[in-house]
Amino acid sequence: MSAAPALPLWADRVLLPLVCLAVALGCAGGVVLLVGQSPVQVMGVLLDGAFGSPRGLCYVLYYATTFVFTGLAVAVAFHGGLFNIGGEGQAVVGGLATGLVALWLSPYVPAWVMLPLMVAAGALGGALWAAVPGYLQAYRGSHIVITTIMFNFIAASVLVYVMVNHVRAPGSMAIESAAFAPSAVLPSMQTALGWFGVDWVGSPLNLSFFLAIAASVGVYLFLWRSRSGYRLRVVGASPGAAQYAGIRVQRHVLVSMAMSGALAGLVGMNEISGVSGRLLLEFVSGAGFTGIGVALMGRNHPVGIVLASLLFGALFQGGAEVSFEVPGFGRDMVVMLQGFIVLFSGAMTYVIAPWLARGLAGLAWLAQRLQPAKDQERYRG
Numbered sequence: 022m023s024a025a026p027a028l029p030l031w032a033d034r035v036l037l038p039l040v041c042l043a044v045a046l047g048c049a050g051g052v053v054l055l056v057g058q059s060p061v062q063v064m065g066v067l068l069d070g071a072f073g074s075p076r077g078l079c080y081v082l083y084y085a086t087t088f089v090f091t092g093l094a095v096a097v098a099f100h101g102g103l104f105n106i107g108g109e110g111q112a113v114v115g116g117l118a119t120g121l122v123a124l125w126l127s128p129y130v131p132a133w134v135m136l137p138l139m140v141a142a143g144a145l146g147g148a149l150w151a152a153v154p155g156y157l158q159a160y161r162g163s164h165i166v167i168t169t170i171m172f173n174f175i176a177a178s179v180l181v182y183v184m185v186n187h188v189r190a191p192g193s194m195a196i197e198s199a200a201f202a203p204s205a206v207l208p209s210m211q212t213a214l215g216w217f218g219v220d221w222v223g224s225p226l227n228l229s230f231f232l233a234i235a236a237s238v239g240v241y242l243f244l245w246r247s248r249s250g251y252r253l254r255v256v257g258a259s260p261g262a263a264q265y266a267g268i269r270v271q272r273h274v275l276v277s278m279a280m281s282g283a284l285a286g287l288v289g290m291n292e293i294s295g296v297s298g299r300l301l302l303e304f305v306s307g308a309g310f311t312g313i314g315v316a317l318m319g320r321n322h323p324v325g326i327v328l329a330s331l332l333f334g335a336l337f338q339g340g341a342e343v344s345f346e347v348p349g350f351g352r353d354m355v356v357m358l359q360g361f362i363v364l365f366s367g368a369m370t371y372v373i374a375p376w377l378a379r380g381l382a383g384l385a386w387l388a389q390r391l392q393p394a395k396d397q398e399r400y401r402g
Contacts, residue, residue: 028378034320040377041364041370042318042332045361052357058350062295063343070342071335079224079340084333086226086291087325089233091312092330093240094147094285096321100244102257103275105153107169108285109309110176111147115286117180118146120293120300124188124198127205135204138231139289139294149281150176155278159271165278173309184302197301207295227295229287236284237323243280253277274281285309314363317370321381 319325340355
């Protein structure tokens with residue numbers, strides 16, 4: 022069989038993810054049909070739960086905010102030639118740093134100083150945690166996948182130790198810290214819009230949403246509009262060519278992992294400062310692993326990651342509504358749907374892409390064959 026032609030850039034970035042999503046939804050619909058449910062009903066309830074009300078939309082944006090951070094973390098490392106699956110642990114350590122700074126300083130520091138300090142602490146905590154596997158990969162040859170997996174478990178253990186032995190609220194059986202002072206609580210979107218006289222529904226959505234948008238813009242400007250970002254992408258594309266061109270490969274590997282960890286560490290601003298107002302044990306809840314699917318679906322581009330985050334946010338929010346509204350359709354079925362999307366956005370992309378490329382090439386060939394006939398008709402007319 023002859024090799025399939027290469028996909029055009031627009032098809033690779035836009036059409037291929039849409040085709041993969043359609044195939045994933047089709048397969049999920051088939052499974053739903055096999056268990057005796059109506060795919061049309063399930064999809065209708067899911068879309069209505071996600072986008073049918075302002076409150077549902079706010080929940081979608083709240084979930085999407087966390088996924089933007091973790092998706093960008095995976096993408097930055099990917100462009101540096103690394104598969105960082107340690108976003109879960111980096112988010113945990115970043116959130117721990119965010120919470121500790123809030124507990125120590127929020128009673129004495131005003132909000133306009135406290136909130137930027139928490140952002141910096143979360144980014145620094147995640148960056149330092151990711152820099153260790155980055156250093157081991159760059160200078161000691163350790164495999165980044167293995168080390169980041171192990172660091173996820175270590176981060177979870179560190180969080181449990183600190184929560185149980187040092188920051189748990191006195192007299193409380195729950196594993197959570199005391200509430201932060203008001204200066205460490207990020208305003209909700211309802212509160213922020215109320216400053217301008219807009220009456221909005223209550224939800225977990227908070228101002229870290231704009232931090233996620235700023236992070237997306239910053240990642241785009243760094244990777245595609247700066248010399249350092251170009252060098253990092255060269256290292257990811259071909260370390261040998263980068264070395265030949267005089268680029269310090271080890272340094273850029275370390276930088277890409279540190280930036281990746283910093284982005285994952287910002288999750289705490291959404292979950293801890295923006296919602297709970299205290300340090301919790303399970304504030305990440307798998308968002309680091311979901312970020313892998315988000316990055317794959319978004320083709321490791323900030324715009325695609327934002328759109329993929331909205332999709333996964335809709336699945337989380339709409340799936341919760343489906344589990345309540347549709348009898349016999351549990352939360353596990355929603356996880357199955359997410360699994361199909363990750364599968365067809367990741368491994369199955371390499372199966373679907375050649376067929377899509379051949380289809381586009383066939384359409385182009387057909388258009389060329391039809392063009393002379395149209396020209397002859399125009400000439401006769």
